[in-house]
Amino acid sequence: xxxxxxxxxxxxxxxxxxxxxxxxxxxxxxxxxxxxxxxxxxxxxxxxxxxxxxxxxxxxxxxxxxxxxxxxxxxxxxxxxxxxxxxxxxxxxxxxxxxxxxxxxxxxxxxxxxxxxxxxxxxxxxxxxxxxxxxxxxxxxxxxxxxxxxxxxxxxxxxxxxxxxxxxxxxxxxxxxxxxxxxxxxxxxxxxxxxxxxxxxxxxxxxxxxxxxxxxxxxxxxxxxxxxxxxxxxxxxxxxxxxxxxxxxxxxxxxxxxxxxxxxxxxxxxxxxxxxxxxxxxxxxxxxxxxxxxxxxxxxxxxxxxxxxxxxxxxxxxxxxxxxxxxxxxxxxxxxxxxxxxxxxxxxxxxxxxxxxxxxxxxxxxxxxxxxxxxxxxxxxxxxxxxxxxxxxxxxxxxxxxxxxxxxxxxxxxxxxxxxxxxxxxxxxxxxxxxxxxxxxxxxxxxxxxxxxxxxxxxxxxxxxxxxxxxxxxxxxxxxxxxxxxxxxxxxxxxxxxxxxxxxxxxxxxxxxxxxxxxxxxxxxxxxxxxxxxxxx
Amino acid sequence: xxxxxxxxxxxxxxxxxxxxxxxxxxxxxxxxxxxxxxxxxxxxxxxxxxxxxxxxxxxxxxxxxxxxxxxxxxxxxxxxxxxxxxxxxxxxxxxxxxxxxxxxxxxxxxxxxxxxxxxxxxxxxxxxxxxxxxxxxxxxxxxxxxxxxxxxxxxxxxxxxxxxxxxxxxxxxxxxxxxxxxxxxxxxxxxxxxxxxxxxxxxxxxxxxxxxxxxxxxxxxxxxxxxxxxxxxxxxxxxxxxx
Amino acid sequence: xxxxxxxxxxxxxxxxxxxxxxxxxxxxxxxxxxxxxxxxxxxxxxxxxxxxxxxxxxxxxxxxxxxxxxxxxxxxxxxxxxxxxxxxxxxxxxxxxxxxxxxxxxxxx
Numbered sequence: 001x002x003x004x005x006x007x008x009x010x011x012x013x014x015x016x017x018x019x020x021x022x023x024x025x026x027x028x029x030x031x032x033x034x035x036x037x038x039x040x041x042x043x044x045x046x047x048x049x050x051x052x053x054x055x056x057x058x059x060x061x062x063x064x065x066x067x068x069x070x071x072x073x074x075x076x077x078x079x080x081x082x083x084x085x086x087x088x089x090x091x092x093x094x095x096x097x098x099x100x101x102x103x104x105x106x107x108x109x110x111x112x113x114x115x116x117x118x119x120x121x122x123x124x125x126x127x128x129x130x131x132x133x134x135x136x137x138x139x140x141x142x143x144x145x146x147x148x149x150x151x152x153x154x155x156x157x158x159x160x161x162x163x164x165x166x167x168x169x170x171x172x173x174x175x176x177x178x179x180x181x182x183x184x185x186x187x188x189x190x191x192x193x194x195x196x197x198x199x200x201x202x203x204x205x206x207x208x209x210x211x212x213x214x215x216x217x218x219x220x221x222x223x224x225x226x227x228x229x230x231x232x233x234x235x236x237x238x239x240x241x242x243x244x245x246x247x248x249x250x251x252x253x254x255x256x257x258x259x260x261x262x263x264x265x266x267x268x269x270x271x272x273x274x275x276x277x278x279x280x281x282x283x284x285x286x287x288x289x290x291x292x293x294x295x296x297x298x299x300x301x302x303x304x305x306x307x308x309x310x311x312x313x314x315x316x317x318x319x320x321x322x323x324x325x326x327x328x329x330x331x332x333x334x335x336x337x338x339x340x341x342x343x344x345x346x347x348x349x350x351x352x353x354x355x356x357x358x359x360x361x362x363x364x365x366x367x368x369x370x371x372x373x374x375x376x377x378x379x380x381x382x383x384x385x386x387x388x389x390x391x392x393x394x395x396x397x398x399x400x401x402x403x404x405x406x407x408x409x410x411x412x413x414x415x416x417x418x419x420x421x422x423x424x425x426x427x428x429x430x431x432x433x434x435x436x437x438x439x440x441x442x443x444x445x446x447x448x449x450x451x452x453x454x455x456x457x458x459x460x461x462x463x464x465x466x467x468x469x470x471x472x473x474x475x476x477x478x479x480x481x482x483x484x485x486x487x488x489x490x491x492x493x494x495x496x497x498x499x500x501x502x503x504x505x506x507x508x509x510x511x512x513x514x515x516x517x518x519x520x521x522x523x524x525x526x527x528x529x530x531x532x533x534x535x536x537x
Numbered sequence: 538x539x540x541x542x543x544x545x546x547x548x549x550x551x552x553x554x555x556x557x558x559x560x561x562x563x564x565x566x567x568x569x570x571x572x573x574x575x576x577x578x579x580x581x582x583x584x585x586x587x588x589x590x591x592x593x594x595x596x597x598x599x600x601x602x603x604x605x606x607x608x609x610x611x612x613x614x615x616x617x618x619x620x621x622x623x624x625x626x627x628x629x630x631x632x633x634x635x636x637x638x639x640x641x642x643x644x645x646x647x648x649x650x651x652x653x654x655x656x657x658x659x660x661x662x663x664x665x666x667x668x669x670x671x672x673x674x675x676x677x678x679x680x681x682x683x684x685x686x687x688x689x690x691x692x693x694x695x696x697x698x699x700x701x702x703x704x705x706x707x708x709x710x711x712x713x714x715x716x717x718x719x720x721x722x723x724x725x726x727x728x729x730x731x732x733x734x735x736x737x738x739x740x741x742x743x744x745x746x747x748x749x750x751x752x753x754x755x756x757x758x759x760x761x762x763x764x765x766x767x768x769x770x771x772x773x774x775x776x777x778x779x780x
Numbered sequence: 781x782x783x784x785x786x787x788x789x790x791x792x793x794x795x796x797x798x799x800x801x802x803x804x805x806x807x808x809x810x811x812x813x814x815x816x817x818x819x820x821x822x823x824x825x826x827x828x829x830x831x832x833x834x835x836x837x838x839x840x841x842x843x844x845x846x847x848x849x850x851x852x853x854x855x856x857x858x859x860x861x862x863x864x865x866x867x868x869x870x871x872x873x874x875x876x877x878x879x880x881x882x883x884x885x886x887x888x889x
Contacts, residue, residue: 105564110564111563111564112563112564113564114564114565114574114578115574115578116564118578176585180578180581180582180585181578183577183581184574184577184578184581185574187577188570188573188574188577189564189565189570189574214581214584214585214588215584215585215588216588217585218585218586218588218589218591218592219588219589219591219592221589221592222589222590222591222592222593222720223592225720226592226596226716229683229716232683233682233683233684234683235682235683235686235708235712236683236712237596237600237709237712237713237716241705242705242706242708242709242712243600243603243604243607243703243705243706243709244600244709245599245600245603248595248596248599248600251595251599252592252595252596520563525566
């Protein structure tokens with residue numbers, strides 16, 4: 001397995017964004033997009049741990065069919081907390097708020113985002129939202145599932161729906177402001193010569209993601225407000241006693257929450273485009289197709305939400321329309337996968353850790369995507385809706401896809417962010433452990449779902465135990481896999497070899513400046529004269 | 538007036554006035570880029586507000602399509618006169634806001650402050666009319682869902698008189714009435730806060746030295762809140778078949 | 781804005797139009813036109829909105845990007861309302877009673 005040769009280490013003598021100023025205030029009041037990215041990195045890692053703890057308890061509990069570990073009521077709270085934390089406080093911010101914040105200005109040759117103070121504000125909003133949700137968890141949790149379906153959430157649940165709702169509502173504004181910042185920055189602050197079709201695909205992906213954040217998040221915000229009003233006023237618009245329609249809640253909720261999954265996966269696809277090209281030493285195949293596919297996913301993603309409601313009672317005609325549209329949305333994703341494969345073909349491939357994550361993404365995302373087609377089918381969905389088939393499907397995309405992309409990107413740009421190299425062998429080992437652990441955790445769940453095990457159940461028939469134990473065993477392997485990078489990233493910040501400006505010999509404006517970069521990113525505003533990914537065939 | 542203006546400025550701002558022309562923030566290349574970015578940023582934020590209110594309009598549309606007689610009955614209980622008056626008040630405030638932006642553009646500090654003040658007064662008038670002449674009487678009629686739903690005999694009779702109308706669906710209408718006008722009023726209050734900030738900043742002269750973007754984008758926000766009301770008025774007040 | 785400012789009389793004219801349209805929409809509400817009442821009310825409201833957006837919010841003089849963004853926003857609103865309505869409006873197309881139209885009793889809990 002060939003690997004890249006790192007540049008000879010340099011002495012880290014110049015002033016960069018990390019050492020430009022010291023002290024807690026210089027971090028908590030920073031407007032530097034790179035420091036804000038690191039603030040987010042720390043916060044989302046914290047929430048990932050919380051969500052991971054919930055998942056650990058769930059998988060331990062499910063080792064036994066009769067549920068040895070926790071009460072069913074507690075189990076309900078655990079899967080709710082796991083979903084809420086992982087979706088709203090880890091996955092949705094992850095790549096945009098960490099890698100996007102760090103790289104978007106650099107990739108377009110700008111000194112910072114358009115609105116640096118709003119950027120900082122969005123981090124504080126995220127933290128406040130997270131604190132509300134943490135309070136809700138510590139005070140007793142919420143048991144509605146992350147989907148907050150009415151009338152349970154609005155009327156009957158006696159858990160901390162309001163506090164959790166407020167936390168999610170607040171964190172939504174963090175997402176909106178990040179998206180707003182990216183849209184304005186990408187439109188207005190590109191370096192001279194950087195036309196739209198010379199942009200890295202990472203930028204296209206984040207642009208598409210920002211459009212979704214802008215147009216979708218407000219709808220779930222108002223929906224949470226409506227639930228809150230129902231709970232507080234004891235009357236509401238989803239109450240059948242008044243003629244209210246619980247399905248209206250589901251429409252409003254899923255109008256955001258389906259595009260939300262594209263918020264989670266699109267940035268990851270952007271990362272993969274960067275990784276595939278660099279580690280195949282090749283131009284991307286079909287640049288325009290990949291770019292337009294990002295936009296197409298964003299747009300089409302808004303047209304499919306009711307496929308979450310096929311068995312909820314929507315009209316059969318609405319079901320038909322949404323089923324057809326759900327098949328269509330798979331097409332741009334498939335186009336991307338084909339283009340990545342064509343890029344790798346006859347490339348000069350090296351199997352560094354970022355490339356392992358990118359390859360893992362392509363395989364696992366494809367599996368997740370294909371199983372989505374089963375779910376898009378009206379007839380089949382009747383049988384597999386609300387089973388572990390769905391759980392496996394979205395974990396393949398969110399963990400096998402989005403999270404792998406995040407980790408791959410973190411590894412790829414770590415030298416740029418920290419100025420240090422992480423230990424290569426440990427990184428590749430961890431990538432393999434994660435890949436194997438992931439499949440052991442979630443592949444059995446496809447089978448469980450097909451066999452009929454419902455999701456969100458604290459107990460199950462004994463014949464499902466073997467598969468559940470396999471899944472739980474996989475989860476423990478996965479946990480080890482996640483712990484390893486945490487350790488060596490922290491280790492590398494002090495003991496890792498100095499990285500130099502471009503250890504991967506990658507193309508892209510961010511690699512033309514030092515590692516770590518100076519506060520204003522570039523000594524002089526760069527002028528762009530070549531296409532993206534000019535690796536030369 | 539100018540004497541008062543200059544005397545009341547604190548020293549950091551006095552320094553800024555010594556170089557009256559505005560200099561752009563460091564991430565931008567020039568003033569024009571900063572203005573365009575600020576304008577686009579506010580428009581994008583207004584897009585999020587369209588979708589935010591859009592959820593309420595969506596719910597309204599769903600239930601109105603199902604329960605038209607009850608929605609019409611509820612609508613007739615609202616006072617068209619005050620609704621129309623409030624519409625005129627808000628439109629006037631949009632006029633004064635547009636004139637305020639123009640004053641900032643043409644560097645007329647006094648005119649700017651007068652028009653911002655007028656906009657605020659009209660906004661306060663809107664909220665006053667809404668609160669005192671609409672919501673308080675609604676409370677007396679007992680048509681506030683959740684907090685005070687005890688419809689008077691008059692209300693009940695009116696509802697029963699419309700074919701197909703039933704009281705629970707009318708309660709649903711009033712849920713939307715209060716949620717939508719309440720959310721709108723909340724945005725008005727935020728707008729008043731923004732106006733206050735503009736007024737304070739205008740006193741220092743910072744808004745009439747070439748950098749009028751804050752006034753322009755505050756104006757965009759204010760006009761948007763006006764537009765929401767432009768739709769709320771017919772949808773809530775005028776569907777009652779008042780003939 | 782690099783171009784000249786909008787003259788005051790334009791603002792005043794637009795304001796007068798807005799007041800007139802308000803009077804119109806209020807007046808029309810007192811005339812029985814059946815389903816056309818809703819159409820008229822919404823058309824007039826859209827007209828008022830366009831006047832405010834184009835003139836008071838300077839969209840006429842804004843870059844094309846801004847215009848596209850605003851169009852996209854309204855398109856998404858239409859998407860939200862339209863596709864959501866597609867469900868409740870078509871639930872009764874299948875013959876047979878359903879709990880949602882009051883022709884059968886609600887299922888017992």
